[in-house]
Amino acid sequence: MKKKAVVLTLLLTLSVFANFFNTFAEYNPPFEISAKAALLVNLDTNEVLYSKNPDEKLYPASLTKIMTAILLMENVKDLDAETATAKDYIYEEFVGLDISTADIRHGETLTMNQLLHCMLIQSANEAASIVADKLGNGSIPKFVEMMNAKAQEIGAVNTHFTNPHGLFDPEQYTTAEDLRKITQYALNIPGFSDVVKQTRYGIAETNKHEARTLVTTNLMMDEVNGGMYYDSRVEGVKTGSLPESGKNLITTATSGDYRYLLIILGEPIDDMLHFTDTSKLYDWAFESFEDKELLxxxxxxxxxxxxxxxxxxxxxxxxxxxxxxxxxxxxxxxxxxxxxxxxxxxxxxxxxxxxxxxxxxxxxxxxxxxxxxxSQEDIGRNFLLSAMDAATDIVRSFWFKFIVIFLVVLLIEYIAVTIWKNQSRKQRYHKMTKR
CATH class of the missing domain: 2.60.410.10 (D-Ala-D-Ala carboxypeptidase, C-terminal domain)
Structure with missing residues (x-):
């Protein structure tokens, strides 16, 4: 819990600091991208270099697993020591579906660290449900409540989860801006970046399965299988794809002194534009911009x-x-x-x-x-000028004006009473003289 509080406090502090001092400009690249939404952020300065529909609600697909991974890493002290077993009911919602999987068998026991890699490297849906069942004490809906509470805590207020893996549900949605917050939060959890940077991960023989090797779903990271989509600058983070959502992709990339985070949502499902548009945006950012002292x-x-x-x-x-x-x-x-x-x-x-x-x-x-x-110097106050200023302030003050007006009113009343008394005396004198 202490680690979680420290990470959140750090993120909020950096966010407040950046918002107070800087209101960064955004730029448009000299080309169009096909994504429904996109957000390109410099991770060193927190500057948003480019955005497209950052607040539009869209379906996250397997990007959902980033939140599942956050809760796993924050709620399990020793990922290698704690285990979970795949229960039969977990597979019921996957029957007849063509989904990404790590071929985890009914009754198979894996460490939480192995399940984490299954989710983030090979995007295994059953792994996400096994984690949810374990952390929800046998209740996946309870775990989903934890996901939504965490989203609110992070500030992803336009996000709602209904499952831990990302299979389509019209009530499961997010935005590019919210995914930025969720991903940046995850990247600050020790060990998360190390997992998502991997393209291969070996799992030794288990009680139900021979040894196997997980392979990344992100071709941009995979020098062996990536072909024309391989980009040596890319270092994670997660893919996501559904007919209803299109193709989604969150990556980080480093070149020279610069590191970026890019969220791509809603690319056409039938092609690989989520990879090519990502490379184009990174090319534009790394080639066209530099950090300069302007003041x-x-x-x-x-x-x-x-x-x-x-x-x-x-x-x-x-x-x-x-x-x-x-x-x-x-x-x-x-x-x-x-x-x-x-x-x-x-x-x-x-x-x-x-x-x-x-x-x-x-x-x-x-x-x-x-x-x-x-000011770059100390400036003292002159006593005489200060006294004169104080006197001026007194003269201008409400109470001084009130007292002056009050005294003037008293004086007028005194004069009026004096005149009235004098006239009364004269009238009495004339009456006495006539007698």
Whole structure:
């Protein structure tokens, strides 16, 4: 549980940090892809470089097994020590279906680690149900409840599961954006990346089966069977395919200093465009973009009127930190327009490092980042100017105005009463004189 809490806290912290400081631009490649939805994310900066219908609800197919794997890895302390046995009822829903399988036999006992590899490498549906039965204490529906609770915890609020393997159900859906959150969460679990990077995995002889070797369903990773689809940059993560969903694919790829995550959903079922579109998007990302410093802390980018200081009447403001972003190769710092958002004036004293407004970084009319602005020096307050300012504040304050008005009203009343009394005396005097 502690490991789970730490991973979630880390993800949420990184997400909040990125959202506070940066609002990254998205770009369109010079080609179309056939997928219904797609999302390309730089894993080093969390920048979304490209998206297509990221919030459209679609069917996940076997991408569902990523969530099943998350729960398995978080709820089993020793994957090699704990085992599960395939119960007969598990196979009932698969009768007559052409599904991916690891040929796990009725009554066969495997370690949880072997079942994890069966799910993620060979996309074995029966393995996912065996795991669900084990972790659900004999109830797959109970495990599905755990899946949906975990999705909500991760922030995948537009996702709903009805089974642990991904076979079609109209009530089982997700989005590219939710799968991004689920996959990034999984990639932060120790050991998950090591599993999905494998193209082969050997299982020794069991109580029901001779030794066998699992083979990846992702041809982009398979140098032996991948043929024209093999891409040495690709390092997982999961395939998924159903007539109702089309072909889905989640991959990561590394080249040079850059690492990306790509979610592809809803490619045509009768071809291999999920592989070719993935390669095209990676080619575009790796060849067309680089990480560049667009803002330096060494140069002032704005100034603000300074009050209550004899030393100066303008305060220079500097970026709190440098700003780097993935941008097209031809873009440099001069292409970025800084737009300061600062108050009309500030009052001394000012501390070095004190935040005073922020700067929006604009590229071709689109905001690509936001950085706080700070003072790079301490500015003291002048006593005389401070006293005068305090007096001005007092004069402008509500209570001062109230007291002045109150005193004026009293004075007017006093004058009115005095005049009335004087007139009364005169009238009494005239009456007495006439007598």
């Amino acid at each position: 330096s802390t060494e140069k002032s980018v704005a100034q603000v009127k300074l009050e209550l200081s004899w030393e100066k009447d303008q305060l220079l403001l500097y970026p709190e930190r440098g700003f780097e972003a993935l941008v097209p190769n031809e873009i440099d710092a001069s292409s970025v327009q800084p737009v300061p958002v600062i108050p009309e004036s500030v009052k001394a004293p000012i501390k070095k490092g004190e935040r005073i407004g922020y700067i929006n970084l604009m590229l071709s009319g689109e905001q690509i980042g936001q950085v706080p602005l700070v």
